[in-house]
Amino acid sequence: MxxxxxxxxxxxxxxxxxxxxxxxxxxxxxxxxNTASWGSRAYVAALRRLLIALGSPDAxxxxxxxxxxxxxxxxxxxxxxxxxxxxxxxxLRAAERLGAVPREHLQEREANTAxxxxxxxxxTLRERGAALMQRSRAIDDDEADTGHPAFSRMLDELAPDxxxxxxxxxxxxxxxxxxxxxxxPVGLVSSQLVAPGLTMIGARAGLRRPxxxxxxxxxxxxxxxxxxxxxxxxxxxxxxxxEAQPDVLEACRxxxxxxxxxxxIHLTPFGxxxxxxxxxxxxxxxxxxxxxxxPPEAASGEPPPEGL
Numbered sequence: 001m002x003x004x005x006x007x008x009x010x011x012x013x014x015x016x017x018x019x020x021x022x023x024x025x026x027x028x029x030x031x032x033x034n035t036a037s038w039g040s041r042a043y044v045a046a047l048r049r050l051l052i053a054l055g056s057p058d059a060x061x062x063x064x065x066x067x068x069x070x071x072x073x074x075x076x077x078x079x080x081x082x083x084x085x086x087x088x089x090x091x092l093r094a095a096e097r098l099g100a101v102p103r104e105h106l107q108e109r110e111a112n113t114a115x116x117x118x119x120x121x122x123x124t125l126r127e128r129g130a131a132l133m134q135r136s137r138a139i140d141d142d143e144a145d146t147g148h149p150a151f152s153r154m155l156d157e158l159a160p161d162x163x164x165x166x167x168x169x170x171x172x173x174x175x176x177x178x179x180x181x182x183x184x185p186v187g188l189v190s191s192q193l194v195a196p197g198l199t200m201i202g203a204r205a206g207l208r209r210p211x212x213x214x215x216x217x218x219x220x221x222x223x224x225x226x227x228x229x230x231x232x233x234x235x236x237x238x239x240x241x242x243e244a245q246p247d248v249l250e251a252c253r254x255x256x257x258x259x260x261x262x263x264x265i266h267l268t269p270f271g272x273x274x275x276x277x278x279x280x281x282x283x284x285x286x287x288x289x290x291x292x293x294x295p296p297e298a299a300s301g302e303p304p305p306e307g308l
Contacts, residue, residue: 147277173290184257195251225271
């Protein structure tokens with residue numbers, strides 16, 4: 001137990017601080033000169049405030065209150081550093097309390113810290129490639145347990161509705177879609193697209209914004225997790241309900257002769273791995289789900305039809 005301090009402590013009062021304003025002005029000028037990293041704008045603002053306080057009792061009281069707060073923060077900083085906390089973290093918290101650092105900056109800093117250190121900026125592509133090849137030869141690499149390195153980035157590029165679409169495809173298998181084209185004798189020579197990619201996938205997945213399905217599917221195709229097949233799903237009954245939907249019927253009635261082209265939407269193998277690694281809990285990720293056809297070897301699947 002440390003001996004009590006024999007020195008008599010002088011309480012900080014608004015009147016005492018207001019009385020010492022000229023001294024505070026000199027101290028502020030000196031401190032600003034020796035701590036230029038805080039920026040000239042902060043110094044000019046502080047000096048202007050001191051000059052205003054010299055001629056205004058109300059401003060003097062406000063400045064005294066802020067000075068009292070700063071004294072308390074300084075005392076708290078000293079205790080935290082003495083307890084072994086990093087000086088940088090202590091300074092950052094103090095700056096936040098003083099209003100010098102926006103909360104958004106602190107949150108971004110915490111998020112960057114959680115993601116871990118960034119790769120060395122000085123590394124060339126060849127050096128990074130050599131490091132990647134070295135990892136490929138490591139026996140104890142845990143990448144198989146954490147999934148593909150792109151999975152973490154992909155989660156940041158998905159809307160909640162898109163996650164629901166992926167889960168519906170995983171749990172219920174390939175989904176039917178249809179194109180409505182012009183038919184009849186003229187359609188045998190030159191068939192024109194009337195309405196592409198009509199599907200019930202949004203309603204079946206219970207999306208909050210089903211009108212955004214075309215944009216959602218475009219994004220999922222861009223990420224390589226779904227592909228669009230020109231082949232129908234195996235069960236033809238799947239199309240009976242779809243072809244009776246108002247948007248399909250309206251498209252068929254909009255032309256004299258119409259024909260319906262049956263297509264389907266599938267998960268890619270990469271997309272199925274992503275769903276198992278990122279969207280399912282550990283127990284459910286080992287379950288068996290309906291199979292999807294793999295996209296053609298020559299490409300990642302046909303691009304989304306016009307309008308999707």
